Amino acid sequence: MPSGILGTALTGLMAFQRSMQTTSNNVANVNTDGYSRQDTNLTTNPSSYSAGNFVGNGVDVTSITRNYDQFINNNIRSSASSLGDANAFQAMTAQVDNLLANPESGMSNAIKSFFNSVNGVSSDPTSLPARQVMVSEAKTLSTQFNIVSSRLDTFRAQNNAKMQDSIDKINSFTQNIADLNVKIASLTSGGGTQSPNELLDQRDSMLAQLAEHIDVATLARPDGSIDVFIGQGQALISGDARSKLELTNSTTDIMQKTVLMNGYDVSSQFSSGALTGAIKFRDQVLDPAQQQLGLVAAGIGQAFNDLHTQGIDLNGATGKAMFTFEPEQIPVFSSIGNAGGYIKATFDSATLNQMQASDYRLDYAAGSYTLTRLSDNVKVMLPTGGLPTTVDGINITQVAPPAGTSSFIIRPTYLAARNINAVITDPRAIAAATTSGDVGDNSNALALANLESQGLLFGGNTLAQTYQVLVAKVGSSANAANVSLSAQKALNNQAIEARASFAGVNLDEEAANLIKFQNAYQASSQVIAISRSLFDSLLGAIR
């Protein structure tokens, strides 16, 4: 250790040079994301005992540390998770909102025009042009159902792609964080007080980016590495080891995606982040929307067919079904691993008003069936004999019994809008009459036109009202999503602001520090100059 005036001045020079270097590093990183302002920490050198006095030996740079606050960083992560959640949910919900409400792209105009054309036939039943218009409008209506449904399918594909993207990012961030853990541990574990500030900053900002996609909890280890958990303590990162997430098709429902971690379903293990937003969008907006839309399609198709097949067409023949649902009225999906069995389901005309916008799961075990309505997870009572039965407006029959425990997903409404098709092409085949041979008879057409204003569907809603329920539901979800997004943005901004004011670089402050260190540096240089002149005067004395 240097001693004496010269030595002490030298420690000052070195300390202030280091300080200015830190300041210059701060200035250089003023716009770097995730950079934490660094301080050069100085302490006095141990003094030496000389001739009964403790003489100071200058200054030493003990460490360069970053301004870090655990609480602030946790806040940033949790607000990033909530924001990621709100962002993902809002972006997708807004699209559905726009699709359904727009009179051109939604269903309202098509439903209105169709019933106008039915009214046209009822006031002029012998007119072939009026009948032709109705045939065309029926096709337009079914096509519009198909289009809206396929738009919803597109949103589902987009949402699935976003989930996949989130999972890819989560996997890549966890890999990077685990790698950083290794580096940090190797630099820190050698003991000592030096901290690899840049690596720590990098890891913090990666954790924040990870949190945008999935909410995580962290636990620091003594060696400087951290463990990252999701849900109730499933470790995503443990030191240098990490778990991988993957997106796969559900085994019970082939149309559904689930998130697996090390082969286990963890879909319900996280509660915020973009991945949660996407799942929430699917479960709370997209699926119900698709089912409600299907309820309208199933309602129009079935109610219309019932009346139409009771009427008489212009050729004197009994009316045929106006709409069909292809490939089948109600699709039933067998779960993977089922022991055979064949279940069929159809709409029940008499109880059409009890049909709900929901899927159903039919479980078979030990010779008996249980039926669960999935929208509210309610067990639906089956008669003592099991199947066949009629519940919630659908007939369920067993064509062949399963050989063992099995389950089936029954989707009365989910695919109805996709599958509906208007099949009558001959205008003479519209059954406007109820009496054979009475070509001017409009009584059946009148009844068909009246379907528009009847409370045919669940809750006594008309067809149009059932669609309005859908628009209002999605609208409220989108509204709530907007409110929550702006709230989460504000919270996230607060967290970022808190971090910025604590750890961000302020150029004025750095400028002031620079002056301070420059002055000190110049003073130390002056001391060296003075010690030289002292030495010179001493030399001069003996010359």
Next chain:
Amino acid sequence: MRISTAYPQQFNINSMANQQAQLTNTQAKISSGQKYLTPSENPSAAAYSLSFKESIALTEQYQENIAAANQRLGLEETALANVSDTIQRLQELGLQGVSDSGNSTISRNAIASEFDQLNDHLISLANTRNANGEYIFAGNKSTTMPYSKIAVDPNAPATDAPLPAFAYAGSSMQRAIQVGMFRTITDGDVGSAVFGSTEEGESVFDAIKNFTAELRADKPTLETLKKIDDALVRVTIVHASIGARQNALDRQKATNDDFIINTKTALSNIADLDMADAITKLNSQQNSLQAAQQSFAKVQGMSLFKFL
């Protein structure tokens, strides 16, 4: 309080972007005239406006139905007025024929010829068709000619009972048209109700035919002529009921018009933009954006480094 240099800048940029978004939103509303661009802005208003539009469209359809019914009833009324005139002429001639004074066999034969002509005219009125080519007195069998004259075989022996010369081939059902939410109106009358049904031998054509035969035989009776009077009574009743239905249609049309106007007003209240309000908003948003831009430019220029 300590603040970082970079954050306030980002914050200002974000807030300017926000203000710009709001400005664009207001501008889009002004250009579309809509109060809400998406249902999410006001879900209940969106549902109401869909349901209002639906009611308006439905009621407008009823108005079209009323126009069609009115047109058909008008056509029927013209035909019936003509029928009344014809029957009245028949009554005059009939009374002339029955009275003994100054009537010869020759003049009764002349009256009988005119009766034949007028009967043919009445039949053609009973077979009136509308613009679509439908027979207006055939009920639901609107493409079937309701009355056709069955030619009497001129060589048939006089002792044979006269053939039923007029048969109603139409339907006994008449179509109803929806003109209001809970109201239907029949857009015509079946021939059997206007002209009498052949099955009962009561049709006006049969009465005329029988009276004509009596004239030719030179022994016209008041009893037979009375049947023609009865036919006029039937026509008058139907005629009056058409007037009543036309009145009902007019009232229904006025009710529907009121409903449409009221609903459109309600729709406009919830869905149409208040322009004055929107333009004021646009101005104030523009001002605050400008202020933010100016203050940003000023504050950004400040740094201690400038003085070093």
